[in-house]
Amino acid sequence: MDSARPLTRAQHELQAFRACLDGDLSAPVEHCGGWTLRDPAEHPGTGNLTAAEGVAEVFDTMTPRRLTRGRAVMPGQAVRLVSTDTGASWVHGPGAPVATVSATAADLLLMLRGRAPGDDGRLVREGDRAAGLRVLEGSLVP
Incomplete structure (x- = not known):
């Protein structure tokens, strides 16, 4: 080469x-x-802010586009994701969140992209765990 x-x-x-x-x-x-x-x-080198922007992009760009195109289904309940290192948070789904997932922005982004298992120890889950997993199990990203 x-x-x-x-x-x-x-x-x-x-x-x-x-x-x-x-x-x-x-x-x-x-x-x-x-x-x-x-x-x-x-933008380059902003570390976890970049990961937080990636999580935001999932919810403000990718997921709405996938919902509009019929490639994802709006969940029946909501889950809140909290970035422990940036303080940012996002809610996906209708109504009040039934569950919360907290982790660094990078770990949240890995989870959303299917590159961290749902039972990864870096992810802290609170509330209705089963409902939270259902909300996030769909195809939110291409």
């Missing part, structure tokens, strides 16, 4: 990104919600 080729491509991408930053940083970024050019410049 030619290791110089990926490095050259990365350098070209970085140069293009730098050129964007020389422009109007208040310009909107197409297909990125309310982001402006300033946001991707500040």
Whole structure:
């Protein structure tokens, strides 16, 4: 494998990104919600904030889209997810939450993407555990 080729491509991408930053940083970024050019410049390296943004994206973008397209079903009850490291929280489903899942934003994102088992010890569950698991068992992400 030619290791110089990926490095050259990365350098070209970085140069293009730098050129964007020389422009109007208040310009909107197409297909990125309310982001402006300033946001991707500040985004890398924000650690758990990035994971929290990933969890938010599941609930404010991916899940509604999947519901609209018939690829997911709205649950009959609600569950609250709480990020223990950022303080952010999200409710999925109608009504008052019957259960709460607390963990770091990164662990919540892994769970939502099916990369952490439901009984993972890093996830703290309170309330109606069975109902909470049912709410989250559907296909919330592609």
